[in-house]
Amino acid sequence: MKTIVTTAYRPNGKTDRLAAQAATDLSIPFVLRKKRSIEKIHAEECADVLVAAKGRLEFYPLGKTEPFFFHPNSAAFRTKRPIEEDPLIAVSNLEAGEVFFDCTLGMASDAIVAAYRVGSKGEVIGCESHPVLAYVIEQGLGQYDAMPHLDEAMKRIRVVSKNAVDVLKSLPDNAVDVVYMDPMFTEEITEASNFTPLRGTANNSQLTGEWVKEAVRAARKSVVLKAHFRSVDFEKYGFVRRVRPNTKFHYGFIDCRQQ
Ligand SMILES: C[S@@+](CC[C@H](N)C(=O)[O-])C[C@H]1O[C@@H](n2cnc3c(N)ncnc32)[C@H](O)[C@@H]1O
CATH class of the missing domain: 3.40.50.150 (Vaccinia Virus protein VP39)
Structure with missing residues (x-):
C-alpha cells in the first residue's frame, strides 16, 4: 500500500520540518494538507496517510479514522x-x-x-x-x-x-x-x-x-x-x-x- 506524508490540519514550521524529514527518511511523497480531512485525503490519494502532527507522528491506514501513534501503553x-x-x-x-x-x-x-x-x-x-x-x-x-x-x-x-x-x-x-x-x-x-x-x-x-x-x-x-x-x-x-x-x-x- 502506498503511503503519503502530510502535516497537521494547521501546519507550522515544526510540522513542515517533521513531514519533510519523514518524506526523506521513508522515501515517500509529501502532499500538502490544504485543510483536508483525513477521510478526504484517503479518498483523493488512495493511500495510507502519515501525519506530522504537533509533537508526534500519527499514522492513518486507508479507511481508518483512528490514528496509530507512539505511546508506552x-x-x-x-x-x-x-x-x-x-x-x-x-x-x-x-x-x-x-x-x-x-x-x-x-x-x-x-x-x-x-x-x-x-x-x-x-x-x-x-x-x-x-x-x-x-x-x-x-x-x-x-x-x-x-x-x-x-x-x-x-x-x-x-x-x-x-x-x-x-x-x-x-x-x-x-x-x-x-x-x-x-x-x-x-x-x-x-x-x-x-x-x-x-x-x-x-x-x-x-x-x-x-x-x-x-x-x-x-x-x-x-x-x-x-x-x-x-x-x-x-x-x-x-x-x-x-x-x-x-x-x-x-x-x-x-x-x-x-x-
Ligand atoms: C501483536 S503486535 C506486537 C505487539 C508488541 N509486542 C507490543 O508490545 O506492542 C505484532 C507486530 O509485529 C509485526 N510483525 C509480525 N510479524 C513480523 C515479522 N515476521 N517480522 C517483523 N515484524 C513482524 C506486526 O507488523 C505488528 O506490528
Whole structure:
C-alpha cells in the first residue's frame, strides 16, 4: 500500500520540518494538507496517510479514522510494579545486562519493559517489518519524554525495520539471550484496542517452523511466545505453556539450554 506524508490540519514550521524529514527518511511523497480531512485525503490519494502532527507522528491506514501513534501503553504501569514479577520477564528469565531480541516490535510496550529490565549494560533489538510503523515507533522512542523513569529504556531499543525471520537467519548461533515473538492474534481481543487502527495493516503473518528453528538457534537462554489462550501454536512448536487464569493471552517458552 502506498503511503503519503502530510502535516497537521494547521501546519507550522515544526510540522513542515517533521513531514519533510519523514518524506526523506521513508522515501515517500509529501502532499500538502490544504485543510483536508483525513477521510478526504484517503479518498483523493488512495493511500495510507502519515501525519506530522504537533509533537508526534500519527499514522492513518486507508479507511481508518483512528490514528496509530507512539505511546508506552502497558509499559507505563508494568514498570511501576516489581519488574521480576512481570509475566514476560518471569517467563523469559531475562536478567540485567542481557540481550533481548523482539521479533514483533509493534507498539514496543514489551520491548520497553525488556529494556527497563536489562538496564544500561543490556541491549534490546526490536524488529518491525512494516516500515511506516517501525518509523513511527523509532521516532517516538527517541522523542517521548512524558515518563522520565522510562527515558533511558526507550532510548536503549534499536529498531530494525525488517522481517525478523530474515534478521534471525543472519545472526550467529547463541547471539542473543532471549528471542521473543508476539505475532498478531488471529482473533481480536478487546484489551488490544490500542492496536485496532493497525488491524489489516500490520504484518499478520503467523509463526512457522522455520521462524522457531532460527529463534532457538539464535537464543542462548530462551525463546518466548505470546499468543491467544486458544492458540495451538504452543503445543505445535514445542513451547511450555504458562497458563494465566482469566487472561486472554498466554506465554510459552522453550528453554534453549536444554536443547
Ligand atoms: C501483536 S503486535 C506486537 C505487539 C508488541 N509486542 C507490543 O508490545 O506492542 C505484532 C507486530 O509485529 C509485526 N510483525 C509480525 N510479524 C513480523 C515479522 N515476521 N517480522 C517483523 N515484524 C513482524 C506486526 O507488523 C505488528 O506490528
